[in-house]
Amino acid sequence: MTLLDNRFNRNVHKIATSAIRDFDQKVSSVEGIIKLTLGEPDFATPEHVKQAGIEAIQNNRTTYAPTPGIPELLQAAARFMENKYDLHYDQDEVIATIGATEALSTALQTVLNPGDKVLVPNPMFSLYESMILVNGGEPVHINTADNGFVLAPEMIEEALETHGENVKAIILNYPTNPTGVMWTEEDAKKIADVLRGKPIFVISDEIYSELVFDRPHVSIASYLREQTFVINGVSKSHSMTGWRIGLLFAPRQIMKEAVKVHQNMVTCATTISQVAATEALVNGADDAVPMRVEYIKRRDFIYESMTDLGFKIIKPSGAFYIFAEIPADLDQDSFQFCLDLALNNAVAFIPGNAFGIGGENYVRLSYAASMANLQEAMTRLKQYVDTQRA
Ligand SMILES: Cc1ncc(COP(=O)(O)O)c(C=O)c1O
Incomplete structure (x- = not known):
């Protein structure tokens, strides 16, 4: 027992470090390992x-930026949303953040009081849970596995019946990490109908909106602008994860509060990166198109290879992940499966249970990797599976 035991913030004490990064670290020392673990595009920044x-x-753009962001980026971001998704935001309804991560954190901190509940469709991007907890909230997990990983309006109605007025917000994420699943315009409309007029904030993480394969991206804000924070950024669309520029959009009334949180957390996002992100959105609005073409090829290759081995997969229509159910004749414990595969055959996936409920028996892999690495990974996976079945 030391002097400072039990003196930490209780909310921080409740959470662990990222299960994805922890697993990635755990297997990194395996010689020659092919890691399909992190959600990181393998393309260079344009x-x-x-x-x-x-x-x-x-040009010495190395000083502080205005708190919400440099005006040219905020204007470019607003234009991008208008042109791509038919969403209208004025310049003072946009903030440039430190990645989508800070945008999420800012949105949650802006609305949560201790004990407030947040609905989170599962499987989910695991930071959602820890961010809710750190901000004093309580996650309410909704398992979407039985509905093809798409949130159904009835699931929200059921959660609202159980948790009533304590529900302060809902997080949505389409296309979804870890499943790559998208929703239809009809799905988005129906969910908006359930939430409209209720004192519930919608935090819509649309960071994969440019990586869609079969149909256009639909934002919930098209139907529910007045209650919605839209989160986006250039990390995935322009292969700029290390530049750390996210974007937060919300109606003026919400933004007036959010900007205070952003200011207290970071003062402003990095000026140099904001200039680069402006270029990305102004002259590179379609930079994701060739990446998309490449991702589709890789998705099809992985989907076919793993299906042939007996994995069950809902073919993703966006993002760059495959979420695959381990065949029933193998050990379906997702952590054990991933550890064994990494240690014996030097391929790393992430155990599905890192993504909350509905993820047990599954593995997630990121196909944001070279085709050569993906081919080798599938060869090694086949060897592992054949040995288990022998
Ligand atoms: C669903 C989702 N939201 C947000 C992020 C974080 O994005 P950024 O790197 O811009 O902070 C990720 C990164 O993997 C993600 O998958």
Whole structure:
């Protein structure tokens, strides 16, 4: 017992570090391992965007930015949303954040009081749970596995019946990490109908909106703008994860509060990166198109290879993940499966239970990796599965 035991913030004490990063670290020392673990595009940042970053440094754009962001980025972000998704935001309804991660954190901190509940469709991006807890809230997990990983309106109605007025917010994420599943316009409309007029904030994480394969992305804000925070950014669309620029959009009344949280947390996002992100959105609005073409090829390859081995997969229509159910004739404990595969055959996936309920018996892999690595990973997976079945 030391002097400072039990003196920590109780909410921080409740959470653990990211299960995804922990597993990634655990298997990193295996020699020659192919890691399909983290959600990180393998493309380089487009050349014109890199140049804009270099010029920003040369032109001494190295001082603080205004708290919400540099005006040219906020304008470019608003135009991008209008042109791509038919969503209208004025410049003062946008904030440039430190990645989508800070946008999520800012949204939650803006609305949560101790004990407030937040509905979270599962399987989910695991930071949602820890961010809710750290901000004093309580996650209410909704298992979507039986509905093809799409949230159904009745599931929300049921959760509201059980948890009533304590529900302060709901997090939505389409296309979804870890399943790659998208929803239809009809799904979005029906969910908006359930939430409309209720004092519930919608936190809509649309970071994969540019990586959609079969149909256009639909934002819930098209139907429920007045209650919604939209979260986006350039990490996935422009392969800019390390530049750390996210975007938070919300109606003025909400933004007036959110900007205070953002200011207290970070003052402003990095100026150099904001200049580069402006270039990405102004002159690179369609930079994701060639990446999308490549992702589709890889998705099809992994989908076919794993299906042939007996994995059950809902074919993803967005993002760059495959969420696959381990065949019933193998050990379906997702942690054990991933550990064994990594240690014996040097391929790393993430255990499905890192993504909440509905993820047990599943593995997630990211196909944001070279085709050569994916081919080798599938060869090794086949060897592992054949040995288990022998
Ligand atoms: C669903 C989802 N939201 C947010 C993020 C974080 O994005 P950023 O790197 O812009 O903070 C990720 C990253 O993997 C993600 O998968």
